[in-house]
Amino acid sequence: MIDIPELSLVALVGISGSGKSTFARTHFAATQVLSSDFFRGLIADDENDQSASAEAFDALHYIAGKRLAAGRLTVVDATNLQSHGRAALIKLAREHDVLPVAIVLDVPESVAWERTQARPDRTFGRQVLGRMQRDLRRSLGQLTREGFRKVHVLRGPEEIAGAEIRYEKLFNDKRDEHGPFDIVGDVHGCRAELEVLLGKLDYELVRDDSGRPVDAVHPEGRKMVFVGDLVDRGPDSPGVLRLVMGMVAAGHAICVPGNHEQKLARKLNGRNVQLTHGLPETLAQLEAEPAEFVGEVRAFIEGLVSHYVLDDGKLVVAHAGLKEAYQGRTSGRVRSFALYGETTGETDEYGLPVRYPWAQEYRGSAAVVYGHVPTPRAEWINNTICLDTGCVFGGALTALRWPERELVDTPAAKEYYAPVRPLITAAAPDRGLDITDVTGRKHLDYGYGRTTVPAENAAAALEVMGRFAVDPETLVWLPPTMAPCSSSTVEGFLEYPTSAFANLRAAGVGRVICEEKHMGSRAVVRVSASGTGDAIWTRTGRPFFGPELDGPLLARVRAAVAPILAELETDWLLLDAELLPWSAKAGSLIRDHFAGVGAAGRAALPAALDVLDRAAGRGLDVTALRDRLELRSSEIAGYSAAYLAYVKPSDGLTGVTLAPFAVLAGAGVSYADRDHGWHLAIADRLVAADPELFTPTRRMVVDLADPAAEAAATEWWLTLTGAGGEGMVVKPYSGLAAVDGKGRLVQPGVKCRGREYLRIIYGPEYTRPEQLDRLRQRNLGRKRNMALREHGMGLAALDRLAEGAPSWRVHELVFAILAAESEPVDPRL
Secondary structure (H helix, E strand, O other): OOEOOEEEEEEOOOOOOOOOHOOOOOOOHHEEEEHHHHHHHHOOOOOOOHHHHHHHHHHHHHHHHHHHOOOOOEEEEEEOOHHHHHHHHHHHHHOHHHHEEEEEEEEEEEHHHHHHHHHOOHHHHHHHHHHHHHHHHHHHHHHHHHOOOOOEEHHHHHHHHHOEEEEOOOOOOOOOOOOEEEEEOOOOOOHHHHHHHHHHOOOOEEEEOOOOOOEEEOOOOOEEOOOOOOOOOOOOOOHHHHHHHHHHHHEEEEEEOOHHHOOOOOOOOOOOOOOOHHHHHHHHHHHHHOOHHHHHHHHHHOOOOOEEEEHHHHEEEEEOOOOOOOOOOOHHHHHHHHHHHOOOEEEEOOOOEEEEHHHHHHOOOOOEEEEEOHHHHHOOHOOOOOOOOOHHHHOOOEEEEEOOOEEEEOOOOOOOOOOOOOOOOOOOOOOOHHHHHHHOOOOEEOOOOOEEEEEHHHHHHHHHHHHHHOOOOOOOOOOOOEEEOOOOOOOEEEEEEHHHHHHHHHHHOOEEEEEEEOEEEEEEEEOOOOOOOOEEEEEOOHHHOHHHHHHHHHHHHHHHHHHHHHOOOOOOOEEEEEEHHHHHHHHHHHHHHHHHHHHHHHHHHHHHHHHHHHHOOOOOOHHHHHHHHHHHHHHHHHHHHHHOOOOOOOEOEOEEEEEEEEEEOOEEEEEOOHHHHOOOOOOOOHHHOOOOEEOOOOOEEOOOOOOHHHHEEEHHHHHHHHHOOOEEEEEEEEOOOOEEOOOOOOOOOEEEEEEHHHHHHOOOOOOOOHHHHHHOOOOOHHHHHHHHHHHHHHHHHHHHHHOOOOOOHHHHHHHHHHOOOOOOOOOOO
16 A cells, blocks of 8 residues: 555656556546656657757646646656656655655566567667666665655565555645634643633533543534644643643644744753743743653644644644645645744844734635734734734733634733733734736635636726726625526516526525516615715716715715614614616716617607608508508607606705615624515615605515415516516525525526516517517526626625625625626626
8 A cells, every 4th residue: 555645746766667657547647647758749749859858857847836836746757766856856845845755666677678678669778777777776775865755665566566545634634624613822821711711612621630621522512723832931831731632632622833832842852942931931840740741741742733724724723824825735844834934034122033924915715823923912814813812921812713703712810921022012904905916817716606707807897996996995895797587488578577486496495575676776885873984886886976975875874774783783884775766877878878769769750650641642552661660659659668767857866765675784794694574674764764865675575385476476566567667676585695405506686677678678679579589599597607606706705894804805806796797798688
């Protein structure tokens, strides 16, 4: 059995004819194997052209580096008999913080020669094989010294043929552990505070016969994670070690080492270390312990792994933090960063090293939880958080509940050790937005799915945002596009409620809400108790009217929302709404695009009909032509009536109303999990508070298992649209984050638009049978995919906003939603 780390650089070593390529094909995927022969062929069109070897290996090493950087196992199929060639591979592995592994295929020279003679492309003499064999013998004793972490030697064809590959997880790979976890910051010998914190977290202490805590168990199976620095400076480092070691041994905790444990272990191993920073106190406390316990401490520390990747890669724990490029890797520099962080090479006024602010530049998807640098309070910075809140210095001992992201702490009983440097008074600031976060081609994994933002779409979005949008720090959400229901087969209709109900039923939705679709302009409103940061923006992120009108409008919304803010215990709310009338914002569009068509038809067609009437009076047969023009005239009249129904007088804010239908988020919370009944109940309260400003949203709740309920909703829709309404949106009643039976997001709503409204969209004559037949073939797949993708990114933006993620993580999703609007999709859908 050959054990290979899942992420490693594997070098096959053997003379020509030893079967390396066959071995590689047997045990590895073709994409994992990089063959020197293949790369020589790429360079020189001849795999045996040794003059191309230097360039071939340059190309091979380049591709190998790209694979290793992406976290992919890579196998190098070459003789690898020269130490300088192997040195290049070891260097490559170290550059990417992966383990180099050698698999040696040692076959008798006679067997290799027999195989070589059978290959017409091999023309060298046997003396070449003899030289290779001598090189192999010299190499066998050097591989481990050269730096290969594992060396497997397979001797003879039988052993090679019978070999099996078994993949090992790296020690730091605990992605299959999902917790839930309670991650505690630097304890530094403060055993009493640790016991109190465990109690607050609902752990039950287990004590030995002497009453000392040796384990702690959570009744719900939660697991503790310690970020290191258990010892030094505090009053009872042995007590902390005894408790943590017991929890780890019992499987109730995991622990990463801190720099203080590292230094203690070196001292216990007889190394010469400086007795500073609380180490003398720890050594004095350990002198009172049995030698057996001290030996267990040494073994425990030496067995600790630099960092852990947990919960499907969503969580990384390391004492001093860890850059994204080092996560899940193993090397000396990875361990050094995890233990000590990174310094600038400078010292501050206290003589301490100045640490490089890696967290301010962090852009990884995994949350990184760490300690090491004491701070007065734990705060999230770019999806990282430091839990060292200086307990031993008189601060607090802090834990993070994961995945809840809740902080729990307990104050120190006293200052046990005076800090050399005062605790940092504020966390490093969010680096904020950077143009490089959104430019170029981007791949986003947003939790609800994955998407790629093409560079050209990003450029279009940047043009809009850079020139027109509200402050990007304020722009925390954009409404997704919405797909229509499937085309209807009901005579005379392109869209009909039965199709909308069928779409959602097919997605596994059992109960829906049919909401009146307001014909206006989409508006997102952020309003707060203080007015700070309040804004109203369009579906493309632009300020709605401008400061002269937006300010007074927001003031009225603020007054109506005030009681709700207090009830929900939030400082601000984010509302999704429609601003009415359509003509208030779309006046120029109506004049330039719709009114001209209607006016031309109304002017020309009556005159043409008059001419035809006079021609008929003179005995000419113009009946067919007149019928066509009369039909056209009635269609134009219907077209004009359709768009004029949404043209209402407004002057400034006079005549302007808002129709809110969803409460998206508040301070530290997303309301996406609330059902639509809750959202519309809030909207009704706003209407009651200011009926002149707010417009109600009519609705019906429908059980899709009840044909009578569907029939009633269909009749309601016919009445609504017959009176000039645009139509309705059919949504899963459970809320914005509704999922199907497989846990996948479903469409947040499908629109079902009225027969006459669609005349505005598809043209005056669209209801002719031949036109409807053609339109029923419209392809909705692309529009639906876009709607679902934008919806998922919007939900993810609300999630990140609620968890206090840095502004760039929220904004990259908002930006991607706007970029998606540049994709070519039929705008009539």
